[in-house]
Amino acid sequence: MPPPEPTPPQSSLPEAVSRFGAQVLADAAARARDIGAVTGGAPRVTPPAAEAPAVEVPTAPVPAIETPTAPAPTVEAPTADVPAASPDLERLLRGPSGLGTAGLRLTPRAEPSPSDPAPAPSTAKGRPVPGLYHHPAPDPDPVRVAEVSRRIKAWALDEVDLYPDDWEEEFDGFSVGSYMVGCHPDAPTVDHVMIATRLMMAENALDDCYCEDHGGSPVGLGSRLLLAHTTLDPLYTTQEYQPQWAESLYADAPRRAYRSAMEYFVQASSDSQADRYRHDMARLHMGYLAEAAWSEHDHVPEVWEYLAMRQFNNFRPCPTITDTVGGYELPADLHALPDMQKVIALAGNATTIVNDLYSYTKELDAPGRHLNLPVVIAEREDLSDKEAYLKSVEVHNELMHAFETEAAALAAACPLPNVQRFLRGVAAWVDGNHQWHQNNTYRYSLPDFW
Template sequence: MPEPGLSPLQSSLPSAAAHFGAHVLAQAGIVGVEAADTAPSTLPVPAAVGEPEPDLSRILRGPSGLGTAGLSLAARPVEPPVPLESGVPVASGAPASGAPVEALEIPGLYYHPVPEPDPVRVEEVSRRIKDWAVDEVELFPEEWEGQFDGFSVGRYMVACHPDAPTVDHLMLATRLMVAENAVDDIYCEDHGGSPVGLGGRLLLAHTALDPLHTTAEYQPQWAESLHADSPRRAYRSAMEYFVRQSTPSQADRFRHDMARLHLGYLAEGAWAETDHTPEVWEYLAMRQYNNFRPCPTITDSVGGYELPADLHAQPAMQRVLALAGNASTIVNDLYSYTKELAGPGRHLNLPVVLADREGLSERDAYLKAVEVHNDLMRDFEAESAALAAACPVPSLLRFLKGVAVWVDGNHYWHQTNTFRYSLPDFW
């Protein structure tokens, strides 16, 4: 296997817009896109795009008949983010926060650098999320406080959602992220998690997101169960906030993606219980479910607008979201590799599975995992470009940009979270 080179220099985000057609995104009225967004694209966009698929054309055309002229999606504008927050102007781009943050560097990894997240927002989100975790849901015992702080979730979410109009919008994503990690740690992994009985725990926790509808006799027992442990308390509270500030369609979309996530947890748990190492393609199938997809899929809720359900459900959009989640999750495999090897038991990640199933050395398996990530990233960008060109609807264009920004913000957080992560000494 050839020696890895230096990571290719990438245009900074939010200039990821260029990768799926700056000329198309410019028509979307996306707020906060700087001049850098018009940098030449490194990814070719089809020179000529034919008519959209018939079902997409129907959706864009909208209903016909008396009184329906304003219902065409193609003519529907996107409302810009609210420009004020508690009377203070909201910056359109993330300002520099002083000295650059220490960053890990994986040679050959394809990614886009991002501006440092707004330090004022980071501080406020960090304060609010800790108050929520400690006072509202009693998420963790006192001895876990250092780990909670080291997670740096405020910096994570501000980097991933720079277009959020207010801190309240950012908090929607932040609570859900913290709740999801509590379920993963406490039910599945680091803090007492086990594959034994995992299905029952996840099912009951999922009812905090997707409520149980039962008889009057048993409803109070279920409602009481939502306070039984910290993962369920966190899910219940985070979802209540989300439902109040999102549309029913957005909430149902999120529930569906969380069911996907829980299915992935169960597959990984089943393999751990039987000491099974999956084939590489099987592992990647599991990671398509046990991945970050629920986070970028709510980018419109956090941005204060809505991608219509029919557009979200299009196969092309589903492919974009799957590729975004898959690439982001392999980033986690790469940065958490040494952390997982140092933990108890045998933890599956892509380099481990590649080494076992393809007979590679640890170094070569890690380098091949980098290649897999890079292929997924380029496919994600190519599919985004094709969809943006075929369907230049403002809300869809803004959503694609939001997903791209989330993918790069997710990488930024992994790369700069040296409290949690370190890299193998392969170079």
């Protein structure tokens, strides 16, 4: 008799929804008017079984965010029309609000053909990669952009001494204010946008100083990353050695920036959100180490190996904090669902290939060999530079379609408003990331392949 076939894997989504009980789902349906405003209809809530007990959703209070910079002009964002409710439950269950949320969607659009000519730029400064599947994002609010840009430069100069004077042009050219405002359109205040902005600049400084152009090297990278990671995940050691570790947190610009940005982040996040971020930063650092090992041995990985590295060395820490920046929380058991983790991973993978495509010519002009997807495909599959670049566009498009398909399926299977909002926040990050790469002509230019 043949052995019985294994039971097909079952989605954990129905169990996750039922754990929240009849009362929580009823409250979600009653209080999520702003979700309906964004999606064009009421959220789809599957009625739970009558015998399901009411379960209280555990929440952690989010402390007020304090910034040491001078008081800034008030920047108001539209507020959602939500009936009065307990503050903690409302924080978890309210839907998206704020600038640009009407443009967020999970439904795919028609895909351009790679053979289509590049569209002429309209109000944007740059042009998109021809054939790249993407969604135009709303222009970031210029008032917020200006204020975030002012605050982040003050933080970089006055609080963490992030860069020397001759790096100022590069810092300004990064346009991080436009980047983060565009990626987080539902952030309720400028303070919330600044949470993501500090972390982004700290991550970028570490990449430049430890790995890339400004003194970076694969030699000894592991020890530098480990010590930098202790600014996010603190060391608990003996009284004799604790002061030496504490002093090391100020030893270089990346560690000063990591330490400061993380302190601001934990003021606004729950313990679960902070631990989630530490986990994703460990993933990022592991990806750095894989790429460094290949660089030390002048090794070009197989394409699938490169894509595996890019699932770790990618933008994942940025969209995974979209709820903290939005001023709410996706509970840990929902964030940890395999289906949710797949959506976040696909978003990180797609947005990182966007970076490979837009930074292609910049990296070719830099000293040494920089691995990116077109370079790896060209060498491993014996294709011309143009053929490899166009195939990379196809890889990106497949990842984007997979992201949207998985996100839409998860939204339908788990219709809790905070899940819906989180998925839209990730989608907004994907769109804003592309918009920033397309329009940042100071850093990026497209190859002449069309």
